[in-house]
Amino acid sequence: MYQSEWASDLVFESPAALREIYPALVRHAITSFSSGDVMRFLGAKVHGNFKGEVLSEFGRRPEGVRVKHWAGSNSMKLYDKFAVVLRPEVTINNPDGIKVFRPKEGSPGGEKE
Numbered sequence: 001m002y003q004s005e006w007a008s009d010l011v012f013e014s015p016a017a018l019r020e021i022y023p024a025l026v027r028h029a030i031t032s033f034s035s036g037d038v039m040r041f042l043g044a045k046v047h048g049n050f051k052g053e054v055l056s057e058f059g060r061r062p063e064g065v066r067v068k069h070w071a072g073s074n075s076m077k078l079y080d081k082f083a084v085v086l087r088p089e090v091t092i093n094n095p096d097g098i099k100v101f102r103p104k105e106g107s108p109g110g111e112k113e
Contacts (some may be wrong), residue, residue, distance in 0.1 A: 007089040017081035022065070022080055029065045029078055031065040042071040042090075042098070074098075 012018040016021050028051035052072035066079035074095040081087055091099065101112040 002095065003093050005089065005091045007087055010086040012084045012086065018080060018084055018086060023085065025078065026058070026065055026067050030056060033069060038069040038076070039071045041076060043076045
C-alpha cells in the first residue's frame with residue numbers, strides 16, 4: 001500500500017472524563033518520546049545514515065490540542081475531537097523504509113524473512 005492512514009477513536013463517557021487525563025497524555029507525548037522512539041514506531045532504523053528529519057509539534061487549535069511526531073513524511077498524532085473522543089492516528093506517506101519480517105506462508109513457526 002503506497003499511502004495509508006490508520007486511526008482509532010476512543011470514546012469517553014463524558015467530556016470531563018477525557019479532560020481529566022488528556023493534559024497528562026499530551027505532556028507525556030511531547031516530553032517523553034525521543035527522536036529514536038518516533039523513528040522506531042514509524043519503522044525507520046535508528047542509525048547515523050538517516051538523512052531525514054524527526055520533528056515534534058504541540059499545537060492548540062479551535063478544535064482542541066494536538067501532538068504530532070514526524071519521521072520523514074510519515075507521522076503519528078494524538079488529538080481530542082468533539083470533547084469526548086481521543087484519536088491516535090498514524091499516516092504513512094512513504095512506506096519504503098518500513099520493513100516487516102514474518103515467516104513464509106504455510107510455515108508459521110519458520111524463519112522470518
